[in-house]
Structures are given as C-alpha cells and as structure tokens.
Amino acid sequence: MSTGAPPETARPEAAGRPAAARRRARRPGGRPLLYTSYAQDMALLDTRAKKIWFYGIVLAALLASQVLVDDMLSLLAMAYVVAIGAIGLNIVTGYAGQVSLGHAFFLAIGAYTGAAISGDPDGRVLGLGVTSILVWLPAAGLAAALAGVIVAPLATRLRGLYLAIVTLGLVFLGEHIFKEWDQLTGGPGVGRPAAVVELFGLRLDRPGPLGSKEQQLYLLMLVLLVVFAVAARNLARSRIGRGFAAIRDRDIAAEVIGVPLTRYKLLAFAISSFYAGCAGALLYTVTGFFDPGSFNLLMSVQFIAMVLIGGVATISGSIAGALFITLLPRLTRELPALVPVISADTTQTPNVFQVETVLYGLLIVLFLVFEPRGLFGVWIRVRNYWKSWPFSY
Amino acid sequence: MTGDGGTPVLEVEDVGLAFAGVTAIDGVSFDVRPAELFAVIGPNGAGKTSVFNVLSGVYRPQRGRVRFLGEDILSRRPHEIAAMGLARTFQNVELFHNLTVLDNLMLGRHHHFRYGALAALAWLGRARRQELAARAAVEDIIDFLELAAWRRHPVRLLPYGVQKRVELGRALAMEPRLLLLDEPVAGMNLEETEDTARYVLDIRDELGIPIVLVDHDMGLVMDLADRVLVLDFGRRVALGTPAEVQRDPKVIEAYLGGSS
Numbered sequence: 001m002s003t004g005a006p007p008e009t010a011r012p013e014a015a016g017r018p019a020a021a022r023r024r025a026r027r028p029g030g031r032p033l034l035y036t037s038y039a040q041d042m043a044l045l046d047t048r049a050k051k052i053w054f055y056g057i058v059l060a061a062l063l064a065s066q067v068l069v070d071d072m073l074s075l076l077a078m079a080y081v082v083a084i085g086a087i088g089l090n091i092v093t094g095y096a097g098q099v100s101l102g103h104a105f106f107l108a109i110g111a112y113t114g115a116a117i118s119g120d121p122d123g124r125v126l127g128l129g130v131t132s133i134l135v136w137l138p139a140a141g142l143a144a145a146l147a148g149v150i151v152a153p154l155a156t157r158l159r160g161l162y163l164a165i166v167t168l169g170l171v172f173l174g175e176h177i178f179k180e181w182d183q184l185t186g187g188p189g190v191g192r193p194a195a196v197v198e199l200f201g202l203r204l205d206r207p208g209p210l211g212s213k214e215q216q217l218y219l220l221m222l223v224l225l226v227v228f229a230v231a232a233r234n235l236a237r238s239r240i241g242r243g244f245a246a247i248r249d250r251d252i253a254a255e256v257i258g259v260p261l262t263r264y265k266l267l268a269f270a271i272s273s274f275y276a277g278c279a280g281a282l283l284y285t286v287t288g289f290f291d292p293g294s295f296n297l298l299m300s301v302q303f304i305a306m307v308l309i310g311g312v313a314t315i316s317g318s319i320a321g322a323l324f325i326t327l328l329p330r331l332t333r334e335l336p337a338l339v340p341v342i343s344a345d346t347t348q349t350p351n352v353f354q355v356e357t358v359l360y361g362l363l364i365v366l367f368l369v370f371e372p373r374g375l376f377g378v379w380i381r382v383r384n385y386w387k388s389w390p391f392s393y
Numbered sequence: 394m395t396g397d398g399g400t401p402v403l404e405v406e407d408v409g410l411a412f413a414g415v416t417a418i419d420g421v422s423f424d425v426r427p428a429e430l431f432a433v434i435g436p437n438g439a440g441k442t443s444v445f446n447v448l449s450g451v452y453r454p455q456r457g458r459v460r461f462l463g464e465d466i467l468s469r470r471p472h473e474i475a476a477m478g479l480a481r482t483f484q485n486v487e488l489f490h491n492l493t494v495l496d497n498l499m500l501g502r503h504h505h506f507r508y509g510a511l512a513a514l515a516w517l518g519r520a521r522r523q524e525l526a527a528r529a530a531v532e533d534i535i536d537f538l539e540l541a542a543w544r545r546h547p548v549r550l551l552p553y554g555v556q557k558r559v560e561l562g563r564a565l566a567m568e569p570r571l572l573l574l575d576e577p578v579a580g581m582n583l584e585e586t587e588d589t590a591r592y593v594l595d596i597r598d599e600l601g602i603p604i605v606l607v608d609h610d611m612g613l614v615m616d617l618a619d620r621v622l623v624l625d626f627g628r629r630v631a632l633g634t635p636a637e638v639q640r641d642p643k644v645i646e647a648y649l650g651g652s653s
Contacts, residue, residue, distance in 0.1 A: 038528045039521075231514040238513035238520060239499075239506040246489050246500050253487035256449050257567060258475035258504035267510060313491075 044233055061222050070214035074286050075330060076323075077214070080221040081282045083322035084228045086306040087315055088275025091232060093304075094313035095241060096268035097248025098155045102167030103303045105174040106144040106273040107280030108295035112184055114140035114195035114281025115290075123193070126184045131198040133220075137278055140195075144277025145270045152269035156262045171297050178292035191291035194284035205285060217286055224282070225319070228275060233315045235271065244268055245313070305360050309367050311376025320375040325360070332356045400463075401426055402571050402603050403448070408457030410443055410627075417443040418454065419627040425571065425605055430597050432606045432614045435624035436647060441607045442484055444624070445573050448605075449481050450474045462570060476504040478570030482560045482577060484607075490549035494540055494559050497548055498531045501566025534562045538592065554585045561592065565600075572596065572604045578613060586610065590617060615639065623647065 035041040045051045065073060089103045117136040119127025130136060154166050179188045186192035197204040197217065204216040235241050243264045246254035255261050284290035302325055310321020332352050336344040343351045371377045401424035410418040418440045425431045433441050446452040448459060450471035459467050466474050480501075488497055505527065512520040535541050538558050543551055548559055557577065564572055577593065578586040590613055596602050608614055614621060615635040623630040623638055625647040631638050638644055 038525050038532075042524065042528060234516035234520075235510070235513050238516065238524065239503055239508070240510055240513045242492070242496055242500050243503060245492055245496070246503075249489035249491055250487050252451065253483065253489070254500075255471040256451065256475060256481060256487075257501055257563065258472045259500070260470070260472045271510065 042237070044230070044237070058222075058226060062219075065211070065215050065218050065222075070212055073214040073218040075327065077218040077221040077286050078283065079323045079326035080218075080225040081279050081286075082306070082326050083225055083319040084282070085276050085279030086303055086310065086318040086322040087229060087232045088272045088279065089303045090307050090310075090313065090315070090318045091235070091244070091275065092268045092272035094307055094318075095236060095248065096244035096265065096272075098265060098268060099160065099164040100167045100269075100272070101164050101297070101300045101304070102151070102170035102174075103276055104295040104297070104299035105167075105170040106147060106276035107283065107299065108174050108178055108292075109147050109273075110140040110144040110277025110280030111194070111284060111290060111295070112178070112280075113143040113277065115192060115284075116184060118196040118198075119193065125182075125186050125192040131196040131203075133195075133197055133199050133204075136195055137281055140281035141274040141277040144280065145274040148269035148271075148273025148276075149266055151273075152266040153262075155265045155269060168297070168300075171295070171300055175292070175296055178295065181292075185292040188291065188293050191289050194288055194290055195281050197285050205288070214286075221282065221286075224278075228278070229315050229319060232275070236313075236315065240264075240267065302360065305364050307374075308364055309374050311374035312372075314374075314376040316379075317374050317376035320379075324375065328359065329356055332359065399426060402429075402462060403605070404458075404460040405444075405448075406458040406460075408444075408447060408454045408459060410440075410447060410452055410454040416627050418447065420457070421622075421624065421627070421629050422457075423622050423629070423632060425603050428597060428601045428603055429619045430593070430604050430606060430617055432608070432618035432621045433624060434608070434611070434614055434621060435630070438626075439624040440627040441624060442575060443627070445481060445575050445605075445607065448474075448573060449479060472504070475567065478568070479573070480564035480567040480569035480571070481573035482557075482564050482575055484575040484579065486553070486556045486560055488548045488556060488560055488563070491547055493545050493547055494535075494543045494551070494562075495531065495545065497559055498534055498562050498566045499527055501563040502527045502530065502568075505568070530568075531566055534565050537565075537595075538562045554581055557581070557589070558592075561589075565596065569602055572602050574604060574606045574608075576608050577606065578608060578610050586613060593617060 033047065035046075040046065045054055064076070068076070085103065085107055088106075089100065092098050092100050114136045116126045117128050117139055118131045119125060119129070121127050121129040151167070151170065155163055158166060178185045184192075197220065199220070202208055204210075204220055205213055207213055208216055210216045210219055243254070243259045246257070246259050247261060247264055251261060306321035306325045307318060308321070309324055310319070311317025332355055333344070335342045335352055335355060341350065342355055343349075345351060346353060367374055373380065403425040405424065406422050407420050408418055408422070409416070409420055421440070421444065423431075433444060435441055443452060447454050448461075448466075450466065450469055450473070453467065457467075458465060461474070461477060461479055464477070466477070466479075469477075489500065492500070506523050508519045508523055512518065535544060538561065540555070540558060540562060543555060543559075548556055551559065561574070561577065564574075574593065578589050581589065593604060593606070594617065597604055606614065606618065618635055620633060621635050621638045622632045623641070623644050630643050630647050631641040633641070
C-alpha cells in the first residue's frame with residue numbers, strides 16, 4: 001500500500017525524466033495499444049488511428065489550397081475562422097457549462113479592435129495603421145477577453161436560463177452601440193473595411209509568394225485553426241479543463257474539493273472570449289468589409305447550433321459543427337435547381353433563405369433528440385460499428 | 394502525519410447553526426485527535442450532515458469556533474479549506490458524472506497543481522510534468538481502491554457501490570490531513586460494507602489520516618470508531634468510547650424513544 005506517498009518521490013522516472021522515459025518506453029513491435037508510460041497514455045494522439053486521421057486531415061487541408069477554386073477556398077477559410085469561434089463557445093458552454101447567447105458580442109469586440117488597430121489612419125473610420133497581424137490579433141483577443149472578464153461576474157450570480165437571458169441582452173446592447181458609433185463601425189448599411197492582414201511585411205490579402213489572395217488567407221486560417229484547436233485540447237485535458245467540467249457537472253462538490261468557482265468561471269469566460277475576439281477579427285478579412293448589423297442574435301444562435309450539432313465539450317466536434325453550418329448555405333443555394341418550389345428570389349415564399357433558417361432550427365432539434373453528442377457522437381457510432389464489424393455487438 | 398503529540402487536528406467549540414429560526418446545530422463541541430477514527434451518530438435530522446457542511450465551509454454557523462490544524466476556518470471559502478487538507482465525501486454521491494474515474498480522481502488533486510492557464514494551453518514544461526506526476530499518484534489510489542477496471546468509464550455508468558469508492562478515492566487524492574466520510578456504507582450490502590470498513594481502517598492505520606465518520610450502521614460505527622459523538626436535535630447527547638456511549642441512558646433514550 002503506497003497511496004499516501006508523495007508523487008515526487010513515488011515515480012521519479014515517470015515525472016522527472018520524460019525524454020529518457022520516452023526513449024525507453026518505445027512500444028514493443030506489433031502492439032500499438034500497449035502503453036508503457038503515463039506520457040504515452042496521456043498523449044493527445046494516443047492511438048495510431050488518431051495520428052493517421054489527424055495528419056491525414058491536415059495534409060488534405062493543405063493540399064486543398066492547391067486543388068480547390070478560389071471561391072471555395074474563401075468559404076473554407078471563413079469556416080476555419082468560424083471554427084475558432086465555435087471552439088471558444090464550446091469552452092464556456094460545453095466544458096464549463098455556462099450557457100452564453102452573447103458570443104456574437106465578443107466577436108464584434110474582436111472584429112472592431114482588430115479593424116481599428118490595423119485600419120487606415122487617414123480613412124473614413126477610426127484606424128491606427130498598425131497592420132501586423134502579430135499585433136492586432138492578440139489585441140483583438142485580449143480586448144474581447146477583457147469584456148468577458150467584465151461579464152463573468154454575472155455568471156457567478158446566475159446560472160442556466162437566467163445567464164442565457166442576460167448574455168442575450170449583451171447582443172442587443174452591443175448591436176445598438178455598434179450601430180450608433182459611426183466613427184468606429186461606419187454605421188449600419190455602410191460598414192467599414194476589415195483588419196488588414198500583414199505578416200512579416202507581407203500582405204496576405206494580395207497575391208503573393210504563397211499564391212492568390214484566397215490561397216494565402218486559406219493557409220493562414222488553417223494554421224491558426226490548428227494552433228487554436230490544439231491549445232484548446234490541451235486546456236481541456238489540463239487541471240483547468242477538468243475544473244471547468246467539475247463546475248459544469250456539480251458546482252458545490254467542485255468547490256468542496258478545491259476548485260475556486262468564481263475564478264474558474266471568470267477564466268472560462270476570458271478564454272472563450274479570447275477565442276471569439278480572434279475569430280471576430282479574422283472573420284471578415286476574407287470578404288474585406290463588414291457591417292455592424294452582422295453581430296446579431298442569429299450569429300449567436302448559429303454558434304450555439306455549431307456546438308450542439310458538432311458535439312458539446314469536444315474540440316473536433318466544434319470544428320465539424322462550424323464546417324457544417326458554414327457550408328450549409330452553399331448546399332441550400334443549390335435547392336432551387338433541384339426543387340423548383342423553393343425560389344432563389346428573396347421576395348418569394350418559400351425561398352432558400354427561409355429554408356436555411358428553418359434548417360438551423362430543425363437540425364438543432366433533431367440532433368438534441370436523436371444524437372445529443374452531435375456529429376462527434378455520430379462519428380463514435382460509426383467508429384464503434386466498424387471496430388466490431390461484422391458483429392453488431 | 395501521526396505525531397503532533399496529541400494536539401487535536403480539529404477543534405469544534407460551541408458551534409450553533411440555524412436556518413430561519415430552525416436550529417440545526419445547537420452548541421456542539423468536540424475535537425478530533427491525530428490518527429483518530431471519530432464517529433458522529435444520531436437519528437435522522439440530528440444535524441450530522443450539517444456539522445460536515447460547517448466543517449467544509451458550505452454553511453457558515455452563527456456562533457462558535459472551528460479550528461483546523463490550529464487555524465480558524467470559519468471565515469474561509471470551501472476551496473480554501475480544501476486546499477488546507479480537509480477532504481470529504483457526500484451522503485448522496487456527488488461525483489462529476491460525465492467525467493471518467495480517472496478525471497474525477499485527478500480533480501481531487503486540483504489544488505496540488507502549480508501551473509496557470511498559459512502553461513495549460515501549451516502543455517509544456519511544468520504543466521506536463523505535474524500532470525504526469527499527478528497521474529502516477531492517482532494510479533496508486535486506483536490500485537489501493539481496486540478501481541483499475543473502471544479507469545476510463547464515465548462515473549455515471551458505474552454501479553452505486555463503485556461510485557461510492559470513486560468518491561472515497563477522490564477525497565484521498567487530495568492527500569488530506571483530515572477526512573470526513575458522510576455515510577460511506579449507506580445503501581451497501583454486507584459484503585460492500587465490509588470492504589469499505591477495511592478501506593477505512595487502512596486509511597487510518599497505514600496512512601495515518603484522522604477520519605470523521607457519520608453513519609447509521611451501528612455495528613460498523615461501534616466496531617471501528619475510537620470515539621463516538623452522539624447528536625440529537627442538534628445537541629450533543631454523549632461523547633466517549635463506543636462502550637461508554639452504548640451504556641449511556643441518554644443515548645438509549647434518543648434511539649429507542651423516552652419512557653414518557
């Protein structure tokens with residue numbers, strides 16, 4: 001019996017010399033699932049299948065930049081940015097269990113911070129002319145995180161539906177402010193140019209060494225998504241992610257075992273809003289222009305839909321959900337050709353935009369009823385089916 | 394952890410707690426000595442769980458003093474008291490249901506980690522080292538409580554008896570200086586009860602952790618406890634060794650009803 005022994009002395013070789021341990025702990029040939037160290041067991045890509053999938057998908061995404069048409073690349077680049085935002089919402093709502101309908105508000109703060117810092121100083125709207133993405137992207141994230149910290153005390157007082165309603169109020173508050181603040185936002189119906197993407201003196205929103213504008217932005221967004229996603233996954237498996245989940249599952253018990261509730265709720269909002277702020281600042285660099293009316297309730301609902309459809313408290317699910325919701329309009333646009341009843345003309349009923357809105361709602365309902373774990377859950381089912389194939393049990 | 398020369402680990406002095414005029418605890422005093430197995434018994438509603446909630450900082454009593462390891466803890470938040478080394482289990486299992494056994498136990502070590510959000514995002518250096526060390530410590534507890542078969546299972550899918558054990562493991566993972574067990578054998582069959590009794594004795598004898606135990610199982614309490622506190626209607630009825638308490642006429646009255 002050695003339960004009480006302090007960990008530092010109990011397993012010096014597992015903790016103290018990870019590099020040496022890893023070298024010695026090579027898996028015996030032919031037994032990929034035999035782990036001989038905790039480092040192996042706790043790795044992010046702990047199975048060969050996960051490694052193959054991860055590197056395969058990243059490689060395919062990189063190749064896509066050379067294969068797909070520019071129009072499709074823009075759409076995917078936006079989807080990747082949206083995925084960063086969805087991961088952010090999943091941190092606060094999926095992991096920490098604090099329902100937030102105010103995600104669009106934090107995206108707006110990021111978008112305007114990024115645009116204002118990198119904007120043209122002599123332009124029609126506010127701009128400081130610092131175009132390096134290394135400056136404005138973190139700044140946009142931090143500004144949104146600060147807003148998150150200011151909002152978070154509400155979450156320590158309220159929970160569930162009440163918190164949802166209060167965060168909903170944020171969206172309306174933000175929409176109003178941004179519509180009125182012409183100098184910053186350009187006003188409704190006019191808008192302002194988005195952040196200028198410049199990395200090490202290289203303008204990525206113009207054709208350059210990496211290809212066309214779309215190809216360069218696509219690659220940038222892909223790299224950022226991978227970085228943000230891996231960081232979020234690390235967070236989720238750390239003491240912080242576990243603390244979030246403890247608060248979500250049973251907050252009193254969490255506090256009694258030593259998780260400080262107030263600080264962790266604050267942290268959840270701050271990190272989530274940081275993700276949202278970065279996503280907001282990047283989102284419109286693809287189209288180049290944005291309007292203060294964009295950050296409305298529908299945007300928040302779309303993010304909720306991504307989290308629910310993709311999979312609550314999963315990072316890969318957030319990405320899948322974001323891709324799904326962003327690519328959905330492209331599919332519905334094809335409907336008029338297939339189903340003549342649905343019109344492409346907005347003045348007619350039923351038109352594709354109405355179908356789209358109905359689809360969001362319908363998909364949320366269907367997923368909640370039939371697969372609450374979302375696309376991630378569908379993937380688990382498919383995987384388990386093939387794992388045990390040809391036996392159904 | 395045993396020898397402070399008999400200085401009490403926990404001192405409770407004249408604690409009084411009332412909810413809107415309903416008295417839950419009425420002037421209760423006791424102390425827990427190092428490596429002692431201290432039991433609190435009493436009929437339903439006697440205030441046993443309320444005492445636990447006061448100790449772990451969930452309730453704040455209107456009067457009295459509680460000193461843990463010589464420090465006053467009444468003004469502290471629950472997570473601060475936990476960080477001082479006071480661990481507890483709950484009467485109704487309060488685990489984190491969507492998390493695995495492993496994650497639940499790792500959460501027990503929450504306050505032993507010393508790294509921040511940025512290290513967590515990068516999973517480098519301190520974060521990685523501490524997580525690996527914590528994992529090794531948690532595996533010892535998995536061995537001790539024979540939980541290896543359920544390591545990766547979400548706790549909501551586990552049988553009740555195993556959930557109780559996971560909760561005990563989570564408290565042990567905190568490396569506590571004092572362990573509060575709220576009805577550890579409630580709802581268990583004879584075999585599970587005996588297993589739990591063995592674990593409780595091992596925790597006291599081999600780890601030297603003092604334990605405060607609340608339970609209705611008289612046989613268990615009288616067998617295991619060094620001293621017993623009997624509560625009724627929030628008041629202290631008796632305090633002494635199991636043999637003394639069993640002979641006390643006031644205890645018999647509280648349990649069997651007065652002859653009025």
